[in-house]
Amino acid sequence: MTRLGQIKPEFVEFIPENLAPGVLYISKRYSTASHLCCCGCGLEVVTPLNPAKWRLIESDGAISLSPSVGSWSFPCRSHYWISGNRVQWAAVMSAERIAAVKSRDRRDVEAMAPQPQGFFARMVGAIATKIGRWFGR
Numbered sequence: 001m002t003r004l005g006q007i008k009p010e011f012v013e014f015i016p017e018n019l020a021p022g023v024l025y026i027s028k029r030y031s032t033a034s035h036l037c038c039c040g041c042g043l044e045v046v047t048p049l050n051p052a053k054w055r056l057i058e059s060d061g062a063i064s065l066s067p068s069v070g071s072w073s074f075p076c077r078s079h080y081w082i083s084g085n086r087v088q089w090a091a092v093m094s095a096e097r098i099a100a101v102k103s104r105d106r107r108d109v110e111a112m113a114p115q116p117q118g119f120f121a122r123m124v125g126a127i128a129t130k131i132g133r134w135f136g137r
């Protein structure tokens with residue numbers, strides 16, 4: 001199997017039944033895009049284009065998808081970014097690294113969670129209330 005390094009956009013009304021490798025089919029009408037997994041395994045990757053899923057960025061005829069495409073459920077477990085018609089492969093993550101990334105994410109979430117206690121939090125709360133009053137109307 002050959003990993004692709006490039007993909008070209010093709011704007012269509014309907015996603016065709018048989019996809020060609022190396023082509024990202026984009027249906028604006030149905031807000032979706034599909035392509036064959038860039039690893040060459042032949043599985044179809046569907047990337048719905050909506051704020052909760054993927055964002056399509058077009059510039060000078062080149063397309064990018066955000067966020068990255070991670071086909072964790074496929075046997076190939078491909079993970080890559082489509083950026084400016086290029087396929088940028090992520091390094092293969094070992095099970096330990098995946099676990100490490102997950103625990104780091106968890107720590108980040110905990111660090112960002114509001115902790116409304118103590119003097120500083122009360123100060124911030126008081127200031128926010130004042131600002132709210134100033135801009136209230």
Ligand SMILES: [Zn+2]
Pocket residue numbers: 037038039040041042043071074076077078
């Ligand atoms: Zn694949």
